[in-house]
Amino acid sequence: QVQLAESGGGLAQAGHSLRLSCAVSDAPSRLYTMAWFLQAPGKEREFVCAASWNEVTTYYIDRVKGRFSISRDKAKNMAYLQMDSLKSEDTGVYFCAARRGSIKELFQEYDLRGQGTQVTVSA
Numbered sequence: 001q002v003q004l005a006e007s008g009g010g011l012a013q014a015g016h017s018l019r020l021s022c023a024v025s026d027a028p029s030r031l032y033t034m035a036w037f038l039q040a041p042g043k044e045r046e047f048v049c050a051a052s053w054n055e056v057t058t059y060y061i062d063r064v065k066g067r068f069s070i071s072r073d074k075a076k077n078m079a080y081l082q083m084d085s086l087k088s089e090d091t092g093v094y095f096c097a098a099r100r101g102s103i104k105e106l107f108q109e110y111d112l113r114g115q116g117t118q119v120t121v122s123a
Contacts, residue, residue, distance in 0.1 A: 002027040002112055006096045009117030012086050020081040020117060022096030027077075032098035034072055034079040037107050039116070040092035047105040048094070049081070059103050063089075086121045093118050 008020040022034065035050035049060040049070045058070055069082040079096060094117050097110035107113065 002098075004096045004098060004112050004114035006094060006114045006117040009094060009119045011120045011122065014086055014088060014121055014123050016086055017082070017084045018086065018119060020083070020094055020096075020119070022079040022081075022114060024077045024079070024098065024112075028074070029072060029077045029079065029098070030074040031100060032112070033101060033103055034070070035097045035099075035103065035110060036070060036081045037095040037097060038090070038092045039095070040089070043092070045095065045107050047107070050103040051079070052103055053100070057103060083119070086119075088121050088123055091119060091121045 003025045005023045006020060012018050031053060033053045036048045037045050038048050039045040048064055049068055051058045051070045051072055067085045072079045096114040098112040099110040
């Protein structure tokens, strides 16, 4: 059974960086469009960014453009989210998700979802 597992969350100061990792097990990650979602405290889970399975397309929401970068290492079956210039509003649980097909912005559109990793950004 294909599974996703996030890691790399933690506490960071505003302006600093964190890198989240997502390990894909039991399937080649090259088949999947990979995405990251954020559930901030008291808010709905929201789409953050994604990279298409063929690496032709990456997509970011406006407020993370220029600060966050999604990447993938197909040889290692990993996806990453590099988060720079962190802000307090980046705080929350980050979820990795994967699907066969194009990028979607709804979490429910992704067949595979991780358990999440907590990121806390302090002012």
